[in-house]
Amino acid sequence: MASRKGTQHATNIMEALTEAARPLSAYDLLDRLRPTGVAAPLTVYRALDKLMASGRVHRIESLNAFVACRHGEHHHDHADTPPPRAVGFAICDGCGTVEEFSDADLFAHLNGCLAAKGFVPRSSAIEVHGRCAGCVRGGVAETQP
Amino acid sequence: MASRKGTQHATNIMEALTEAARPLSAYDLLDRLRPTGVAAPLTVYRALDKLMASGRVHRIESLNAFVACRHGEHHHDHADTPPPRAVGFAICDGCGTVEEFSDADLFAHLNGCLAAKGFVPRSSAIEVHGRCAGCVRGGVAETQP
DNA sequence: TCAGCTATGATACAATATAACCTTCGTCAA
DNA sequence: TTGACGAAGGTTATATTGTATCATAGCTGA
Structure with a gap:
């Protein structure tokens, strides 16, 4: 095939x-x-x-x-409508790990801001760089971009 | 010089x-x-x-x-501390324009989500693709990425 | 079977970003 | 004054990321 x-x-x-x-x-x-x-x-x-x-x-x-x-629940190999799920990422510049998060209130708020402008969203990227809890505790410097 | x-x-x-x-x-x-x-x-x-x-x-x-x-007020050519102002962008895939927005509640909420993880943010990017009010009204298709 | 469609593959290239090194200019102390 | 030093900028080359284009293979339906 x-x-x-x-x-x-x-x-x-x-x-x-x-x-x-x-x-x-x-x-x-x-x-x-x-x-x-x-x-x-x-x-x-x-x-x-x-x-x-x-x-x-x-x-x-x-x-x-x-x-x-990482949101294992919602994989749609066969579903007709893939998930328009909004997620954000907390990117640690110390160790390079990425934590995915999804907060309904946050995205509702974001959509509210956009709707006020008449903007119709299709996809969004929320990416925050900083340091994860582990690196903050360990005093790890920022080695990644 | x-x-x-x-x-x-x-x-x-x-x-x-x-x-x-x-x-x-x-x-x-x-x-x-x-x-x-x-x-x-x-x-x-x-x-x-x-x-x-x-x-x-x-x-x-x-x-x-x-x-x-676009936030003309806060340019800091001479100030000691540049503004850590959090902004988001609404990017129109129809006409390519970008609208900058800044919503204190939104960013407070975002910081709350991150603080709950012990994550210390340094910089954030919020970028939403979609269609601006003008392109929605005019029925402009998405021509940009 | 065979024309048409889609997925895949191969090659080349375009677009984006940085590394390594050198030159220039200003500063400052001797 | 002058020479060492450092910061800023320039030059060259190269690394990294992403696409265009065209050729081929294999399914599908008449």
């Missing part, structure tokens, strides 16, 4: 992202998938597009990198 | 961004500054870094582009 390979790539990417437990760039992923026969960036980007469309992967704009979605 | 040129570049960049009234990439800016003698990307990035540090320019992460800050 024409689509089996693509599915396999997506599975491999999900594995790599889940194992890494931190954001990986498309080229990081490419390096990890090379042993499985992936040779071109486009292959990675196409698989990532599909994973993002189904809500299983998020892109971190400020890092040009990707993370596996 | 060693710093006069840099200041001039920053001024030219501010002019270009203000005239454009939409986000410009670093290389867009480079093209516009070439007539003034700027030849290398690094020159543009260095000037942008300073402008961002002083809060006069914002980076739009999801576009890899830059806009002039």
Whole structure:
């Protein structure tokens, strides 16, 4: 089948992202998938597009990198309507970890601000850089961008 | 003086961004500054870094582009503490314009979410893609990324 | 079967960003 | 005055991220 390979790539990417437990760039992923026969960036980007469309992967704009979605409940491989779930990311510049958060009130408030302008949102990115609790306690300096 | 040129570049960049009234990439800016003698990307990035540090320019992460800050009141050329002002951006995928907004409640709420995790924020990016009121009324399709 | 469609693959290239190094200019102490 | 020093800027090259384009393979339906 024409689509089996693509599915396999997506599975491999999900594995790599889940194992890494931190954001990986498309080229990081490419390096990890090379042993499985992936040779071109486009292959990675196409698989990532599909994973993002189904809500299983998020892109971190400020890092040009990707993370596996941690909200395990709402993966929609077969559903007709992928989840337009709004999430935010707390990115630790000390240790590089990313914590995903989703707060209904926050997003309601954000939508309120936008509605007041007549702006119709389609997708949103909320990315906060700083230091996670562990790095604050340990006095870890900011080593990441 | 060693710093006069840099200041001039920053001024030219501010002019270009203000005239454009939409986000410009670093290389867009480079093209516009070439007539003034700027030849290398690094020159543009260095000037942008300073402008961002002083809060006069914002980076739009999801576009890899830059806009002039619209909150004219709080430019701090000489102040000791640049403004850690939190702002968000409503990016129209129809016409490419960016509206800057700043809502104290929204950011208080966001900080509350992060504080609950023990996360100490340093900088945040809130970027919403969608369609502005004008494009919604006019039925303009999404032509921008 | 075979035309048409879609997914995939390969190559090249465009766009974005930074590294490494050097020059210039101002400052300041001797 | 002058020479060491450091900060700022310039030059060159390169790293990183993302796409365009075209060719091919394999399903699908008439």
